[in-house]
Amino acid sequence: MRIKSGATSPRRVGHTTRALRISMALELAARSSAFYLARSVPALARRAASARPAAASVRASPIAVRAMASSTPSSPDDPVDFSRFKGATFEVPTDAKYTMADQPARFAKGKAENNARMLTTDYFDGSFLKDARVLVTGGNRGIGLALVKELVACGANVIVTCRKSNDEIDGMAPAVQVIEGVDVTDTESVKAMTRALDAPVDVLINNAGYFYEPVETIENMAFDEELKMIDICAVGPLRVASALYNAGLIAKPGGKIAMITSQGGSVSWRVVQNPTGHDFGHHMSKSAANMGGVLLAQELGPRGILVQMLHPGFNKTGMTKKYEHIWEVEGAVDASVGAKRVLHEIGLMTPERNGLFINCEDGLQIPW
Ligand SMILES: NC(=O)c1ccc[n+]([C@@H]2O[C@H](COP(=O)([O-])OP(=O)(O)OC[C@H]3O[C@@H](n4cnc5c(N)ncnc54)[C@H](OP(=O)(O)O)[C@@H]3O)[C@@H](O)[C@H]2O)c1
Numbered sequence: 040m041r042i043k044s045g046a047t048s049p050r051r052v053g054h055t056t057r058a059l060r061i062s063m064a065l066e067l068a069a070r071s072s073a074f075y076l077a078r079s080v081p082a083l084a085r086r087a088a089s090a091r092p093a094a095a096s097v098r099a100s101p102i103a104v105r106a107m108a109s110s111t112p113s114s115p116d117d118p119v120d121f122s123r124f125k126g127a128t129f130e131v132p133t134d135a136k137y138t139m140a141d142q143p144a145r146f147a148k149g150k151a152e153n154n155a156r157m158l159t160t161d162y163f164d165g166s167f168l169k170d171a172r173v174l175v176t177g178g179n180r181g182i183g184l185a186l187v188k189e190l191v192a193c194g195a196n197v198i199v200t201c202r203k204s205n206d207e208i209d210g211m212a213p214a215v216q217v218i219e220g221v222d223v224t225d226t227e228s229v230k231a232m233t234r235a236l237d238a239p240v241d242v243l244i245n246n247a248g249y250f251y252e253p254v255e256t257i258e259n260m261a262f263d264e265e266l267k268m269i270d271i272c273a274v275g276p277l278r279v280a281s282a283l284y285n286a287g288l289i290a291k292p293g294g295k296i297a298m299i300t301s302q303g304g305s306v307s308w309r310v311v312q313n314p315t316g317h318d319f320g321h322h323m324s325k326s327a328a329n330m331g332g333v334l335l336a337q338e339l340g341p342r343g344i345l346v347q348m349l350h351p352g353f354n355k356t357g358m359t360k361k362y363e364h365i366w367e368v369e370g371a372v373d374a375s376v377g378a379k380r381v382l383h384e385i386g387l388m389t390p391e392r393n394g395l396f397i398n399c400e401d402g403l404q405i406p407w
Pocket of ligand 1: 176177178179180181182183201202203221222223224245246247248249271299300301302350351352353354355356357358359
């Protein structure tokens, strides 16, 4: 199967020669100049006004497939055929090892096939976690809290790091050690975290994350928020991993680092999941987290510590509350299910699978 965004023929993209690309670029430049010279200011203003609702209408989901036209339709006073101008056009890898980019179709297929791996957690066996020392960042709520509860149920010794504790996790002592005041953007607080640990962890789950609420578009970029997302989601896991590793606090050999990133970080999948762009900071932060994870895998794999990037699936948490209207259409699950899926994949981490990017919904890979 081939999936593309916009109407450009995949064959044409696949066989475009360098010369053709240059001529296309020249033609595009010429037409763009003609367009700008020919246009009246009111026409430009009308186009800008009509573009705004289109941007707002794609608020729906970074997870959802929105096969919307990415070009603005021509108007009577617009001599340029905008139907030729498409969004990013490249092919999505669809080998059998990859999970499906189209999330509603993926969920529908799972239901049609009664796929137990996707629809149940019957396969989950957490016995490998008994007595393991597992550190979860952002373990005070959402998927992090669900992971902590499941880990306790499996007999693990859990270390929760968070900015602010609450009665629920405090009440889980002594199975849970809570280290409060750990902000993954604050290197000193992360270093202080290591001083509260008295033995190496077997598993580090870099779970803490942040997704700015409003939709970012070219008209509506929040640069400070972009940097904040990148700091929390991409640099944060490196702060935690390096502080632990350099303090000798990740078991080796045999330690595991799970990077909870997101399918939103797959560049290949943007043309299916977000054919009209948007959510710059979030998706950039998760792509960067994936890259950081691969580099960690390269450095730490030979030292006996495994790293994987895990998309936890679509979970009903505070982060995705803004997508509540599509929770049921796209297979969103309670975070307790998401936690089992994540822990299952951590159990499957082996040297042969080091550095992979996995969709915990079905265990298949996500292309970069
Ligand atoms: N939910 C989904 O469907 C979904 C899908 C794909 C990926 N993910 C990823 O899964 C992870 C958990 O998501 P979630 O849905 O559970 O989100 P959530 O409910 O919003 O929880 C986010 C967690 O991250 C913590 N956090 C945020 N900024 C932090 C910082 N600077 N330092 C330390 N902790 C910080 C939060 O702590 P505070 O309470 O202090 O804010 C909270 O514990 C995230 O990495 C997210 O991107 C989720």
